Amino acid sequence: MSRKSAPSSAISEAEHAVMEALWDQSPLSASDVFDRVCRERDWTMPTVKTLLSRLVNKGAVSTEPDGRRFLYSPAIARSDYVGQESKRLVDRLFGGRPASLFAQLAENEALDDNDLAEIEKLLRELRS
Amino acid sequence: MSRKSAPSSAISEAEHAVMEALWDQSPLSASDVFDRVCRERDWTMPTVKTLLSRLVNKGAVSTEPDGRRFLYSPAIARSDYVGQESKRLVDRLFGGRPASLFAQLAENEALDDNDLAEIEKLLRELRS
DNA sequence: ACTTATCGATTACGAGTGTAAACCGTCATT
DNA sequence: AATGACGGTTTACACTCGTAATCGATAAGT
CATH class of the missing domain: 1.10.10.10 (Winged helix-like DNA-binding domain superfamily/Winged helix DNA-binding domain)
Structure with a gap:
């Protein structure tokens, strides 16, 4: 796709x-x-x-x-657009390191317990 | 600060x-x-x-x-700017749910093993 | 057929952006 | 004292963006 x-x-x-x-x-x-x-x-x-x-x-x-x-x-898929924009941000502000973005959000308390739980779940899925 | x-x-x-x-x-x-x-x-x-x-x-x-x-x-801290921009992106493209951004990056294979390890580490730190 | 309601296309216009030249004051050098 | 270099300020200009009015064609109703 x-x-x-x-x-x-x-x-x-x-x-x-x-x-x-x-x-x-x-x-x-x-x-x-x-x-x-x-x-x-x-x-x-x-x-x-x-x-x-x-x-x-x-x-x-x-x-x-x-x-x-x-x-x-x-004419373009939303996931493409969103992915592109995300990458742009990560490149521009975090030297291309997504983990830095994550750290930023965490430090900014932009992540609540729900977010953390969801991300943990995604991580586990990725690990398998 | x-x-x-x-x-x-x-x-x-x-x-x-x-x-x-x-x-x-x-x-x-x-x-x-x-x-x-x-x-x-x-x-x-x-x-x-x-x-x-x-x-x-x-x-x-x-x-x-x-x-x-x-x-x-x-006159403004980089972390403030970066945090602000990150929030804007998350709000605009992911309905304010950072976990969705994370999922997007994951699905896009924008996350390599290093990133995953780092994020895991950050998660563990946040949990304590 | 004539009028009217629709709909797309063209035009508008001020603010912000990328990119830069021109201008102007001042310090230093001759 | 005159001149040139350096640095800040003003002006410029094309393009994009947000926001919208107007124009022109066409379909539909009378």
């Missing part, structure tokens, strides 16, 4: 909100996207359309004609 | 490179910063000066007069 065709440019913050809507469900019409996205961000329809266009230009969203309008779908 | 005075605006990518130089050693003169930064980024002196000014404006760098010139030092 995963094949990046042409992520041309990076997905911005606002664009990311649109991507989340599409990752949550797709294909969606522009109005559908608007309905979903405006629950979180206080945007108008034109704004959503602009973001959709830019995402299509960037190759992050693909379109499929549906009668006179378009249906939009993500 | 850590008191953010007025991070007014966010530190950008290019500015971050300058911050790294100052976190690595400070105080530094503008030329010193230039010497260090231009090893990685192909910048000219004016560019470095602009970035320094912007960082001073943002309150991320403080100045100290040294004769006729200035010496620059970070």
